[in-house]
Amino acid sequence: MYTAVLSNFAGNTIAMVLAGGKGERLSPITLNRPKPYVPFGGKYKIIDFVLSNLFNSGIKKVYVLTQYRAHALNKHIKESWGKWAGLGEFYDTISPETTNLGEEWFKGTADAIFQFMRILETTDADYIAIFSGDHVYKMDIGQMISYHIINKADMTLAALEVSPEEAKRFGIFTVDDNYQVTAFTEKPQEPVPIPDRSTCFASMGNYIFSTKKLIEILKEGRKHHADLDFGKHVIPMMIKKGDRIFAYNFIDNLLPQMGPGEKGYWKDVGTIDSYYEANMDLINVVPQLNLYNYRWPIITNQGNYPPAKTVFDEEGRRGQNLNSYICGGCIISGATVRRSILGPCCKINSYSLIEDSILFENVEIGRHVRIKRAIIDERVKIPDGSEIGFNHEEDRQKGYVVTDSGIVVVT
Numbered sequence: 001m002y003t004a005v006l007s008n009f010a011g012n013t014i015a016m017v018l019a020g021g022k023g024e025r026l027s028p029i030t031l032n033r034p035k036p037y038v039p040f041g042g043k044y045k046i047i048d049f050v051l052s053n054l055f056n057s058g059i060k061k062v063y064v065l066t067q068y069r070a071h072a073l074n075k076h077i078k079e080s081w082g083k084w085a086g087l088g089e090f091y092d093t094i095s096p097e098t099t100n101l102g103e104e105w106f107k108g109t110a111d112a113i114f115q116f117m118r119i120l121e122t123t124d125a126d127y128i129a130i131f132s133g134d135h136v137y138k139m140d141i142g143q144m145i146s147y148h149i150i151n152k153a154d155m156t157l158a159a160l161e162v163s164p165e166e167a168k169r170f171g172i173f174t175v176d177d178n179y180q181v182t183a184f185t186e187k188p189q190e191p192v193p194i195p196d197r198s199t200c201f202a203s204m205g206n207y208i209f210s211t212k213k214l215i216e217i218l219k220e221g222r223k224h225h226a227d228l229d230f231g232k233h234v235i236p237m238m239i240k241k242g243d244r245i246f247a248y249n250f251i252d253n254l255l256p257q258m259g260p261g262e263k264g265y266w267k268d269v270g271t272i273d274s275y276y277e278a279n280m281d282l283i284n285v286v287p288q289l290n291l292y293n294y295r296w297p298i299i300t301n302q303g304n305y306p307p308a309k310t311v312f313d314e315e316g317r318r319g320q321n322l323n324s325y326i327c328g329g330c331i332i333s334g335a336t337v338r339r340s341i342l343g344p345c346c347k348i349n350s351y352s353l354i355e356d357s358i359l360f361e362n363v364e365i366g367r368h369v370r371i372k373r374a375i376i377d378e379r380v381k382i383p384d385g386s387e388i389g390f391n392h393e394e395d396r397q398k399g400y401v402v403t404d405s406g407i408v409v410v411t
Helices: 003-012 047-056 071-084 109-114 117-122 141-150 211-222 230-241 272-281 392-397
Strands: 013-018 061-065 090-094 127-132 155-162 171-175 181-186 200-210 245-249 309-311 320-322 331-333 336-338 353-355 370-372 374-376 408-410
Touching: 013 047, 013 109, 047 061, 047 071, 047 127, 061 071, 071 090, 109 117, 109 211, 109 230, 117 211, 127 141, 127 211, 141 155, 141 200, 141 245, 155 230, 181 230, 181 245, 200 211, 200 230, 200 245, 211 230, 230 245, 272 374, 370 374
Parallel strands: 013 061, 013 127, 061 090, 155 245, 309 331, 320 336, 336 353, 353 370, 374 408
Antiparallel strands: 127 200, 155 200, 171 181, 171 200
């Protein structure tokens, strides 16, 4: 819909990806890793989705702002994304810097950008894309940039259509008939619908700014707010000043070979239950999120793993994978894996059964083990004869986390 301007301006945009969050609601799987580095779909990390969107959109000048337990995430960016950049392109990680005035963590989403004002003031890019690094979706960002340019906007916000009931969990935009933003409210009890619609516009945490306007508003905002935040401070300030802010309806974003069920797909995966459900959707016959669209690939560090294999084919000891995602390097040795996702290099030993579960990288399951509706963290070894997910009281006594819906997390 807005692709005509893409070739002229995607290359004149730099991106700053906010990837420093703890993801506390995803605990305990975020105790030792930031949310953007959490595995998703077996071999991917959550951050691979936004970086793939930028890469596929032609935006290859990208700063990833990291903070919480950043070492593994920084290493992932360097070893995978860093090597795909060409002349004048980069995928670089930057973290809060120590100065002679002391060391400061990012205090808000906009403060994180403000701390790297030197980048904004020295770039020749006309547009800055500020995107969150911890959501799962596919998006042609070039179409959003074109929409920004056509509207002569100072700021464009990616907006998700949600029901009034769902709107109470989001930051909600009030817009006029042209989708120009007139108000912004966090988690309103009585959300204002889109004109002539029964739905509301929720913030996806993704923004396009004209560079000069972003520099101006950050400097002004930082005078009054040390914890400068886009939702809490920047957007209300710009509305009050009469700046041109527009909502970009994510449902209008179209990708090549996109299926009807994938249009408008966006997941926060901010809780154990939502994370589990989004992963389990991938193994449905027709999942909402199609990872097999080679016109819009999700890219990650593949690793030099051998193919997955099954071993043994005898009665009672048959290696088999049924309705499952199995990553490279996995060995299913005389065991059954059903409706599950196995990360790279997992080994499932004989006579064991894995059902409706997610195993991270390098998990080893002993013999005669039964597991259902569980998430097993990387490098965990489950002893012979163990049962997980069948008696939640026993699971809790072993120190495992059990959600209200019965998902067991083993770290």
